Amino acid sequence: MALLPVFALGGPLSAALAADAPSSTGVTATSSDTFLSSLGVNTHIDQGYNPYAYVEPLRYLGVRNIRDSHRHLTGHLMLHAQTGVMVDLLGIDVSELTAAAxxxxxxxxxxxxxxPNEPNNFPITYKGRQGGGTSLKWLPAWTPDWLVDLLPSGVSWLPVAELQRDLYSAVKNDPELSRYPVFHVSEGGAETDNxxxxxxxxxxxxxxxxAEGTGFADYxxxxxxxxxxxxxxxxxxxxxxxxxxxxxxWDGLYGEYGRTWKRHFPGYSNAQLLTLPRVTTETGWDAASPEEERTQGIVLVNTYLAQFKRGWRYTFIYQLGEGEGGGGNQGLFHPDWTPKLAATYIHNLTSILADNAPVERPRQLNYTIANAPPTVHDLLLQKSNGTFELIVWGEQVSGHSAITVDLGEPRPKVRIYDVTAGTTPIQVLTAVNSVPLxxxxxxxVLEIE
Structure with a gap:
């Protein structure tokens, strides 16, 4: 898969944000390949788990990215060779991380x-100084920075910021790495000093x-x-x-980059947050019993869709396997690597949308949705063969909503798929200009020729 370039406020992120923008002739689609390239999952090769056990689950899921730490690179390389997945590589040692990258x-x-991953939960040591942690949770938000500076060592987040600054500089000044995106510290909203x-x-x-002008990340x-x-x-x-x-x-973008959730330091305005390049490197849902598996499955498919529609370039679910890395019951697969319903529903989605060639100039589809309540959302994709894939999903916990998708003009064939039912159409319509749902x-998923 070709690497997608990074633009501060453009490129794939802008394409995703503009995907539902109406025009005089309709809604502009986004390449199905671009959407599929946004899907990721967390693995635990770095913690000693067997990467060969991941091969078939990753092939089945159809997601294109994994997130893991920088040790045991042979496992990452094997998974890329066997499944094509790309690696978001994280770590806290600048020289080791860039060498592995x-x-x-x-x-x-x-x-x-x-x-660094969640320094609030996993403090780091950089150049002999500890940084991160949550030892200032007892301080009121108005505590002045000069007082924070006088507190015992280990409570400041300055070492975390310096590590991230130096990592970003090392990557952007490396001839082999400069074109690759750098993801920010996760849970930076927990910083105890500004x-x-x-x-x-x-x-x-x-x-x-x-100092002003200090660069930390691309996303x-x-x-x-x-x-x-x-x-x-x-x-x-x-x-x-x-x-x-x-x-x-939800521990969202606002609490990390708008107004930090721990000590309420100001960041970006709401208008700036709407276009801020962003990724989610962990999200998930627990399912400890068979009865909970369906909810986990539909929520996680909805998560992939909602994240992309609302401008998140990459989304990584935590996690691939049940019980790994202290992940409770958030795995997509059972301990014996049989798929939970979440894995099945994601497999259905990626199989229906499967496409490996980006559409450079996606076309427009003149559609509207009548009677849509606030719980109904849509995402228009286009495959390289020209076929439109209109995904319409509900997030209504109970009950149903009747809507009508008006296609603007008669369409020769519309196939309707249900991600919870499989990878074959549940209905095929011919010569229709509207579809009741x-x-x-x-x-x-409405597949429109």
């Missing part, structure tokens, strides 16, 4: 380079500990778990988790 880049297996991690590049007047990085920080399943669960400006029960909590 070069090896993956030479093999065509590198997707991106990522900085080191500036709420920015990709610190702007003028930010009054942060590091903001959130762990906006669709399950949220409080228990419960509500309408628009995935849609709200993907909202870039929502300050709610009944939506509840999951996705239907």
């Amino acid at each position: 070069r090896i993956l880049a030479r093999a065509g297996a590198l997707l991106a380079i990522e900085g 080191v500036g991690l709420q920015f990709l590049t610190i702007p003028a007047g930010a009054e942060t500990l590091l 903001a990085n959130a762990h906006n778990y669709v399950s949220g920080v409080r228990a419960g399943y509500v309408d628009n669960q995935a849609w709200q988790a993907a909202d870039p400006v929502l300050d709610g029960r 009944t939506l509840s909590d999951h996705a239907l």
